[in-house]
Each structure stands twice: as structure tokens, then as C-alpha cells.
Amino acid sequence: MEKIISLHNQHVKDWKKLLTRKQRKKTGTYLLDGWHLINEALTANVNVKSLIITSDQLEEHDDIVTRDFPIYEVTDEIMRAITDTVTPQGIAAEVELPTDQFDIPESSRGAWLFLDQVQDPGNIGTMVRTADAAGFTGVVAGSKTADLYSPKVVRSMQGSQFHLTLRHGNLDEWIELFKKQHFPIYGTQLNPEAKNFRDVAPAGSFALVMGNEGNGLSDNILSQTTSNLYIPMNGRAESLNVAVSAGILMFQLNQNIK
Amino acid sequence: MEKIISLHNQHVKDWKKLLTRKQRKKTGTYLLDGWHLINEALTANVNVKSLIITSDQLEEHDDIVTRDFPIYEVTDEIMRAITDTVTPQGIAAEVELPTDQFDIPESSRGAWLFLDQVQDPGNIGTMVRTADAAGFTGVVAGSKTADLYSPKVVRSMQGSQFHLTLRHGNLDEWIELFKKQHFPIYGTQLNPEAKNFRDVAPAGSFALVMGNEGNGLSDNILSQTTSNLYIPMNGRAESLNVAVSAGILMFQLNQNIK
Incomplete structure (x- = not known):
């Protein structure tokens, strides 16, 4: 687990860029904000590239470190910057976009x-x-x-x-x-x-x-x-x-x- | 017609305060932003306390001055401040709240x-x-x-x-x-x-x-x-x-x- 305290850290810069479509296209990832979405992603077996968590949340949910994806402990200020919300829940994740999001199937029902x-x-x-x-x-x-x-x-x-x-x-x-x-x-x-x-x-x-x-x-x-x-x-x-x-x-x- | 160019003008301060419920309660008025709402209000014979218009809009719609309510010509900056929008349409109005908004009737259908x-x-x-x-x-x-x-x-x-x-x-x-x-x-x-x-x-x-x-x-x-x-x-x-x-x-x- 890496601890990040500076807004100028390269990871922070990269996560912030995910606010733009251009960067999401480049990395093939997007950001999830909050426990509900992250739990849904884990249930759906979505590939998590990195989990980003504030010190407060990490203290309450220390079992999360047993997961097999990179975890970054960050400050509240960093969390606000990357999620673009005033009161983020203190947990975010960079996850993979579906690789078939631009595909058109040969047939489709429903x-x-x-x-x-x-x-x-x-x-x-x-x-x-x-x-x-x-x-x-x-x-x-x-x-x-x-x-x-x-x-x-x-x-x-x-x-x-x-x-x-x-x-x-x-x-x-x-x-x-x-x-x-x-x-x-x-x-x-x-x-x-x-x-x-x-x-x-x-x-x-x-x-x-x-x-x-x-x-x-x-x-x-x-x-x-x-x-x-x-x-x-x-x-x-x-x-x-x-x-x-x-x-x-x-x-x-x-x-x-x- | 009065022309206002300063954000510190008392009218501007009063209009800005209408963003709060407290002030709307005190004055019994609220603010409409844009032609569509103002036209609807005029059709509904709502009492207009003041019409606020930017110079640009006034030029295009100079027939509005024939109306029998006070008209204030203001700057774009003032319009943005009182409407709390980034790109206001250039016309706003302070209109009366319905006086019966807290009444409960004796019977009601529909x-x-x-x-x-x-x-x-x-x-x-x-x-x-x-x-x-x-x-x-x-x-x-x-x-x-x-x-x-x-x-x-x-x-x-x-x-x-x-x-x-x-x-x-x-x-x-x-x-x-x-x-x-x-x-x-x-x-x-x-x-x-x-x-x-x-x-x-x-x-x-x-x-x-x-x-x-x-x-x-x-x-x-x-x-x-x-x-x-x-x-x-x-x-x-x-x-x-x-x-x-x-x-x-x-x-x-x-x-x-x-």
C-alpha cells in the first residue's frame, strides 16, 4: 500500500484526468466514487486497477487491504480533487471500462x-x-x-x-x-x-x-x-x-x- | 427607467437576497429568469414589481418600456449575480408570490x-x-x-x-x-x-x-x-x-x- 499526501503526485494527476473523456479513452478506465458503486463493481467482477481510500475510511475498513489490487491511502483533499465532489465518501476506484463498449453485435434480443x-x-x-x-x-x-x-x-x-x-x-x-x-x-x-x-x-x-x-x-x-x-x-x-x-x-x- | 451599473446598488443587493427563502418570505416576491417565464407570468396577470434587463436585450426589445411596471437596465455582470446562472438570458423579473400559498381550502377536488x-x-x-x-x-x-x-x-x-x-x-x-x-x-x-x-x-x-x-x-x-x-x-x-x-x-x- 502506498500513501500519497501531495496533489502533485503523478497518480493523483492521472486520476484527475479521468474526469475527461479523452483520458478515459486513452487508459480504458474510469473512476467510481463511493462504497455502493465499488461493491457493485466487485460483485460484477470488474477489474479494479487501483483502490483509493482516505485514512479515515481505511481505519474503519482495514479488511480491504487483503484484496489483490493496488491500494493507495490519500488525504481528504486529494479525494475531493479526483472525485470532483464536495463531500466524497472517502473511497474511490479506478476500474476498467468494458472492452466491448463500442461493439455492435450480429443479432440482439430484448x-x-x-x-x-x-x-x-x-x-x-x-x-x-x-x-x-x-x-x-x-x-x-x-x-x-x-x-x-x-x-x-x-x-x-x-x-x-x-x-x-x-x-x-x-x-x-x-x-x-x-x-x-x-x-x-x-x-x-x-x-x-x-x-x-x-x-x-x-x-x-x-x-x-x-x-x-x-x-x-x-x-x-x-x-x-x-x-x-x-x-x-x-x-x-x-x-x-x-x-x-x-x-x-x-x-x-x-x-x-x- | 433606471440604469444600474454597480453591484453595490441597493436594488441589486435586494434582488440577490431573493435567492434565500427568508428574503422571499419577507418581500412576498421571487425572481423569474428568462423570457419564457416572464411571458408566462404576464399571461397569468401576475403582479410584476420590477423588470430587470440588460442593455443588449433592451435594444432588441425596446417595446417593453411601454409596460406599466418599473424597468431597470443592468449590466451582464449584475444579471449573472442576481440570477445565479452563468449564462442568463438577459431578462429577469421580481414578481409577487401567490398570496394564498399557505392557505388550506375547506374542500378541494381534482x-x-x-x-x-x-x-x-x-x-x-x-x-x-x-x-x-x-x-x-x-x-x-x-x-x-x-x-x-x-x-x-x-x-x-x-x-x-x-x-x-x-x-x-x-x-x-x-x-x-x-x-x-x-x-x-x-x-x-x-x-x-x-x-x-x-x-x-x-x-x-x-x-x-x-x-x-x-x-x-x-x-x-x-x-x-x-x-x-x-x-x-x-x-x-x-x-x-x-x-x-x-x-x-x-x-x-x-x-x-x-
Whole structure:
């Protein structure tokens, strides 16, 4: 076990850089903050590159040193710097990104959520967490959607990345994959000419596509969906938050999936 | 029209103080940021105490000076300081809080959302916006729920405060009011012994109570509900975000309301 007290230590600099997508791509790792996420990662047999812990936490959890990965004892100040949070829990880990995060399979079954140009990390993380709760198989972030492994997305996913399949990819290719297998692609549209979401409850495999917070689905995607769903609004609000819409739709669409 | 260039101007100090609940209570006003909210307020005939606008915006919208409320031209720096946002739209307004926000009526019909100890302003605002979209009549923030008129709640409500009734109050009293009229109170519980939400679609008046992000409904509220709903989770996520749950439940419960 190594003890680090300086913010200028090379390890600290490297961990801090993991806040950026560029560095995560380079190292093939990302940072988990807090016991809950780290326990989920250990249960999922994710490869831990290093465990970072404050002296206080180490005192309370000294059994952690028996683990077979490098452990670094750090100051509270270092922990705040690398996790980018005001009150971190005092434990973090650099873990491996899934090596298949950019792969597209030859066939794919189940209920999937596709994200088209979604920007807000909190919304993205909440949608992944909701997809997990709804029993979805996977989530695909399209090329213009924010990265699934940024600290804010990771925080709001609350460990759901260990329960379902997450992919980054070109949505055109994923849509083609589903269409080839005759699985429906449900778009979403603020348009009463679209299909009332309550009338749709697929029994087999499908994909639901959610769009950008301000602009909804791109025209490119809308031209490829098999049908578009809308949520009838009785009130005077002009729209719903994208994560709320996604939740309402996923818990409608998951009713008859096997 | 008065032109203000100093951050130390008394008006600027007073507007900045509106970021706190204490000051909003004292003045009976709160701040709206951006054209969308201000237009909604004007449509709803809300009393505008002062309109605050940057020179750039004033140039583009010089017809605004014909309005019969005090207008203050300010610098970008002042606008950032009073709105607490990095890129404000350049227009803000101090408007009156509803004078009946703490009142409890003698009878009340319709679909209502009660918030029990909800803490996150973004969640609160999103739930109000969703309640509006779902055609709910009103939202009551219980005494331990964060203030409905804080800048972050106001931002995420997106103007829904002008479409439905918002109240702060003691949930025990509101529950009593609904029970007196024989309207059901639906609690929410992560417990398969609760009622599957899909089996409930009231035709008349009711209240749905959502609880704290981490702890759910308080025991006090749970002991007063007529029944408790749960959302069956097929996946491995332990819970849903409270605003997502509220959305799923409200768009189930609003199906048969008149």
C-alpha cells in the first residue's frame, strides 16, 4: 500500500484526468466514487486497477487491504480533487471500462433504449437506471450523446452499468440491426398524430429511442422508426423532462416482454 | 427607467437576497429568469414589481418600456449575480408570490400531488412540471419539503406554477381534508405487498404522496394513506429516481380523471 499526501503526485494527476473523456479513452478506465458503486463493481467482477481510500475510511475498513489490487491511502483533499465532489465518501476506484463498449453485435434480443443526442449527464444516468429497473437488456448512446462514463452519468446511474449492457455507437447501424430482425423501433414525438403510448405493449424485442432535451429526435432518426409514440398531456405544460418521459414509456413497453 | 451599473446598488443587493427563502418570505416576491417565464407570468396577470434587463436585450426589445411596471437596465455582470446562472438570458423579473400559498381550502377536488420531505430542487420542479402535463389540479409541498419558489425549483418548473395550484402546508391537514371528502390518498412504497400501480385508475378526486429521495415516505404519512402503490421492477436497480416514479404514477392515475 502506498500513501500519497501531495496533489502533485503523478497518480493523483492521472486520476484527475479521468474526469475527461479523452483520458478515459486513452487508459480504458474510469473512476467510481463511493462504497455502493465499488461493491457493485466487485460483485460484477470488474477489474479494479487501483483502490483509493482516505485514512479515515481505511481505519474503519482495514479488511480491504487483503484484496489483490493496488491500494493507495490519500488525504481528504486529494479525494475531493479526483472525485470532483464536495463531500466524497472517502473511497474511490479506478476500474476498467468494458472492452466491448463500442461493439455492435450480429443479432440482439430484448428491450433496448437508444439515446439520440441526449446532452444532460443527469438525464442520461437516470434513464440508464430506469432502464435497469424496467428490466431492459441494454442502452445504446448514439454518437452525439454525452459519454456514458463521465462522473455525473456514473453518479446518477447508481451502479446500473453493472446490470445491463451499455454501448456507444452509431444509431443508424443499431436501427438497421433491429430492423433486420423485424423488431420495432419506437420513436417519440410531441405530435398527436403519433401513436398513443398506452396502445403499445410489445411482447418481443424492440428499441425505444429518446431524443435531445430541447429538440427531441433528429429528423434522421424519425425517418427510420417503425412508429412514433406520444404521451397525451391533459394539462398546459408543453413537454415533459426527457428522463420522466423515458420512464413513463419504458414502464408501459415492459409490461409484456418476456 | 433606471440604469444600474454597480453591484453595490441597493436594488441589486435586494434582488440577490431573493435567492434565500427568508428574503422571499419577507418581500412576498421571487425572481423569474428568462423570457419564457416572464411571458408566462404576464399571461397569468401576475403582479410584476420590477423588470430587470440588460442593455443588449433592451435594444432588441425596446417595446417593453411601454409596460406599466418599473424597468431597470443592468449590466451582464449584475444579471449573472442576481440570477445565479452563468449564462442568463438577459431578462429577469421580481414578481409577487401567490398570496394564498399557505392557505388550506375547506374542500378541494381534482388530482393532487403531495410532496413529503422531498429535498432536491430539480426533482421538485420536475414533479410540478409533470403534474401540470398530467392535468393535475395542484401540488402541496409538506413542511419538510424544500421551498417551491427557490431559483432551482423555478428553473425546472418551466412556468408550471402559472398553470396549477401550488401550496405549502402541513400534509396531515391536507390528508384530513381529502379523507373528510372520502377521496383516496395513495402513498408509495418499495414493497410488493403494496398495490401494483397498474391496478389503480381512480375516476374522481385523489392525492398521490411522493416521499424523500433516500428514505421514501415518512412513517407518519404511511400510517395515514388509504393504500400504497408500488411499481414492479423487473430489473436489478434497487429504486427509481423520485421524479421518474412520480411521472410513471401520475400518468397511470390520470387516465380516468374527469
